[in-house]
């Protein structure tokens with residue numbers, strides 16, 4: 001009977017458009033594992049570690065734009081998927097978490113492997129069902145705009161099981177993301193109330209980039225374009241682009257352009273300016289957010305939520321602005337200073353990122369880890385368009401699961417690069433496990449080893465925040481059969497035909513001098 005239940009669950013998942021399953025085998029979930037093991041029509045990935053498996057699924061879902069399932073056994077295994085589910089919640093990624101459980105009669109008994117799994121993922125999986133053989137299992141009401149949790153109660157598993165056979169009832173198309181209408185009036189009101197706006201563009205879906213680029217040109221307001229927007233290097237926006245990510249509000253005021261409203265487009269921004277908005281002495285700046293995701297990212301402000309590609313494709317800009325010449329000039333001067341410093345301090349961390357951004361092959365996928373890499377990329381990456389696909393997991397800014405998400409996102413048809421911090425790499429040491437199951441994919445895992453969480457060195461004087469260490473990553477590369485290279489400068493040619501772990505070691509003194517001179 002376990003087989004019937006397992007097949008029902010798989011069939012429902014397939015009907016919802018799931019084509020890939022990340023399987024973490026145990027005994028309680030064995031009916032699902034056996035069912036999928038001999039089903040070549042379904043792509044399965046096998047993991048021993050649930051946390052990485054769920055982050056990998058997140059990356060696969062980002063890459064394929066389809067729901068991806070993770071199957072765990074019962075007990076603590078089920079809890080390990082929570083971090084990736086939280087990230088998926090805030091970035092609208094349709095993870096399907098399928099946790100095996102003991103029968104309902106064991107709940108609250110403390111019997112082995114009987115945890116309280118119902119509701120385990122809480123608000124992060126708003127669609128959650130406790131599934132038993134006697135009741136229907138129905139995913140039709142899952143919107144696929146956030147994670148879903150199926151907790152499946154199996155009787156004592158036997159060692160036998162039944163392979164799943166894909167039948168025609170699984171051929172339904174995947175549910176399309178609902179395209180709710182964005183509130184045109186809110187944006188119109190915002191634009192009519194501001195005179196000196198700043199536009200901040202963060203994570204955008206690929207298909208919304210062109211219409212947003214056209215919108216920005218017509219709006220003609222200064223715009224800070226983060227790397228993850230895919231518009232940072234777009235030459236058509238050069239005249240609007242604020243290049244310096246440092247102290248944006250202050251520099252605008254000094255140049256006679258006190259910003260009186262922020263129009264945010266896309267995901268929640270990485271730049272410090274977004275946090276500064278919260279801390280402006282109780283004075284709330286006028287903010288309007290337009291996003292594919294339903295989060296304002298601030299404790300106030302409007303959020304217009306909808307399909308940005310559809311919205312901007314037929315949006316008539318009600319008003320256009322004038323470019324603040326003085327601020328633009330000051331911003332260009334600051335960038336020239338940064339450029340000079342890249343040459344003067346080539347071994348500073350930001351300078352190394354600058355060089356790397358000019359040498360990674362054109363068209364590569366670049367996954368930025370949270371912490372300094374994502375911030376330094378925005379400051380230091382060259383502005384010449386190289387067709388990079390820049391992405392990051394910015395739902396909760398976690399440093400966990402970054403290697404796994406990157407590997408899930410990596411694709412066989414392009415060069416794949418992750419740039420992550422050393423603690424971030426240590427957090428996900430199990431991530432490269434999946435590489436042997438991705439024979440066609442070549443990856444470059446770049447670890448910026450600055451000996452700890454250096455992001456905190458500019459924020460706090462106490463070193464305890466940094467978790468300093470003297471580790472190197474050669475042994476980790478060796479363990480996972482990855483080629484290993486250690487760089488203190490970026491070589492002229494950086495591409496290679498095989499997967500690698502590249503450890504970049506910046507010079508700490510040069511980095512300190514770089515920041516000091518930039519601020520002077």
Ligand SMILES: Cc1ncc(C[n+]2csc(CCOP(=O)(O)OP(=O)(O)O)c2C)c(N)n1
Pocket residue numbers: 370371372373397398399400420421422423424425450452453454455456
């Ligand atoms: C799961 C998780 N735990 C803790 C944090 C808090 N945190 C943010 S950055 C950071 C340090 C990251 O260090 P590293 O990966 O070495 O990057 P660096 O700051 O040196 O660039 C920590 C612990 C977090 N973001 N996510």
